Amino acid sequence: xxxxxxxxxxxGSMLGPLxxxxxxxxxxxxxxxxxxxxxxxxxxxxxSREILxxxxxxxxxSYYITKISPRIIDASVKNHCLNGLExxxxxxxxxxxxxxxxxxxxxxxxxxRFGKEISQLSNNHKIKSYHHADSRFVVVSAASILAxxxxxxxxxxxxxxxxxxxxxxxDSVTVTFVRKYYQINKSMPSFVRKSWKPVQKIIxxx
Numbered sequence: 011x012x013x014x015x016x017x018x019x020x021x022g023s024m025l026g027p028l029x030x031x032x033x034x035x036x037x038x039x040x041x042x043x044x045x046x047x048x049x050x051x052x053x054x055x056x057x058s059r060e061i062l063x064x065x066x067x068x069x070x071x072s073y074y075i076t077k078i079s080p081r082i083i084d085a086s087v088k089n090h091c092l093n094g095l096e097x098x099x100x101x102x103x104x105x106x107x108x109x110x111x112x113x114x115x116x117x118x119x120x121x122x123r124f125g126k127e128i129s130q131l132s133n134n135h136k137i138k139s140y141h142h143a144d145s146r147f148v149v150v151s152a153a154s155i156l157a158x159x160x161x162x163x164x165x166x167x168x169x170x171x172x173x174x175x176x177x178x179x180x181d182s183v184t185v186t187f188v189r190k191y192y193q194i195n196k197s198m199p200s201f202v203r204k205s206w207k208p209v210q211k212i213i214x215x216x
Contacts, residue, residue, distance in 0.1 A: 011037040011110050011111075012034050012035070012036060012037070012071065012107075012108075012109035012110050012111075013032065013034065013035060013037050013040065013109055013111055013112075013113070014032055014034040014103075014107045014112035014113065014149065015032065015033055015034075015055050015088070015104050015112070015113050015143075015147060015148075015149030015150035015151070015152055015153040016030065016031070016032040016100050016104065016113070016114045016115070016150065016153050017031060017051075017114075017115045017143070017144050017150050017151075017153040017154035017157050018031075018032075018100075018115065018117065018157055019031070019051070019126065019154070019157035019158040019160070019161035020107040020157075020161040020177070021096075021117060022179070023177040023178050023203070024177055024178065024179050024184060024185075024188060024202060024203055024206050024209055025080065025168070025174065025177045025184070025199075025201050025202045025203060025216055026048070026080070026161065026164050026165050026168060026177050026201055026213060027077035027079055027080070027121050027159045027161065028077070028078040028083055028096070028213065029075065029076070029078075029109050029157045029158075029161040029164070030076050030078070030096070030099045030100055030102075030103055030157060030159060031073070031074070031075045031076075031103070031153045031154075031156035031157035032073065032074050032075075032077070032100075032104070032107050032112075033066065033070040033072070033073045033107075033149065033152050033153050033156065034070065034071055034072045034073070034105070034107040034108075034124050035069065035070045035071045035072075035149070036071060037089035039069060039070075040148060040149065041134050042069060043069060043070075043149065043152055044064070044148045045144075046062060046065050046066070046069070047153065048062060048066065048152050049145070049148075049152035049154075050144040050145040050151050050154055050157045051144070051153050051154040051157070051158035051159075052144075052154075052158075053145075053152070054155070056162065057129060059155050059158055059159050060150075060159055061160075062142065062155050063147050063155055063156060066152045066155060066156060067156075068153070072107050073156060074106045074107055075156055075157070075160050076078060076099055076102060076103065077160070077164065078095065078099055080200065080201055080202060080203040080204070081200065082095070083095070083203050083205070084203055084204050084205040087203075087206075088204035088205060091153075092117075093118045093124065094127070095125060096117050096129050097118075097121040097127040097200075098118075098131055100114055100128050100151060101107050101127075101128045101131030101132040101135075102132075103143050104128060104132040104135045104137065105132045105133065105135070108135075109135075110136065111136045111137075111138060111150055112128075112135060112136065112137050112138070113138045113139075113140070113143055113147045113150050114128060114138070114139045114140075114143060115140070115141075115142070115143040115144050115150055115154070116139045116140060116141055116143070118139075118191055121139040121141055122139065124139045124150060125137040125138065125139030126203050128142075130177065141215075147195070150194075165177055168201055172187060172191075172199075173187060174187040174188075179206070179208040185208065185213055187210075188202060188209060188212055189212050189216070190212050192212055192213060192216050193216055196216075199203070
C-alpha cells in the first residue's frame with residue numbers, strides 16, 4: 011500500500027517560486043519516517059531540515075518537486091484562482107507518484123472541496139485533504155521539508171545577487187528591496203510576484 015504526502019512552501023511570499031513537493035512510500039515505512047525525527051518543517055531549524063531532506067530522499071520510494079514561477083502565479087491571481095493553480099500542480103504530483111492514497115495540506119478554506127478538485131484533476135486518485143496536514147501526518151511533514159528546503163535553495167540563489175531577505179511581506183529587508191528596486195528601475199524583477207497586495211501598494215506609491 012503506497013501512501014503519498016504533498017505540501018507547498020512559499021505561498022505567502024512576495025517573491026520567488028511557490029514550491030510543491032510530494033513523497034510516496036510503502037505504508038510500512040511510516041514508522042521509520044517518524045523515527046528520523048520528521049515533523050512539520052516550520053518546527054525545524056534550517057540545518058535539521060537539510061539533514062532530514064537527504065534522509066527522506068534515501069528512505070522514500072519516490073518523490074517529486076515542482077516549482078511555480080511568479081509569472082504563472084500572477085496570471086492565476088488575476089483570475090482569482092490561486093487555489094486552483096495549487097490544486098492543478100498538486101494533481102500533477104499525485105499523478106506522477108501514483109500512490110493508493112494521497113494526503114494533502116489544504117490551502118482552501120474548504121479542505122473537502124480542495125481534495126475533490128485534486129482528485130478530478132488526477133484521474134480520480136484517492137485524496138485526503140486536511141488543514142494543518144503537515145503537522146498531523148508524518149508523510150505530509152516529510153513533503154513539507156522537501157518543499158521548504160527546495161524553496162530556501164531558490165531564495166539563496168537569488169540572494170547571491172540581491173539583498174532581499176526571506177521574501178515575505180513581514181520581512182522589512184524584503185519590502186525595502188522591492189521598493190528600492192522599483193524606484194530605481196521603474197519595473198519589478200521577474201522573480202517578484204507583481205499581483206501581491208504589498209507589491210501593488212509599492213507600485214502605486216512610487
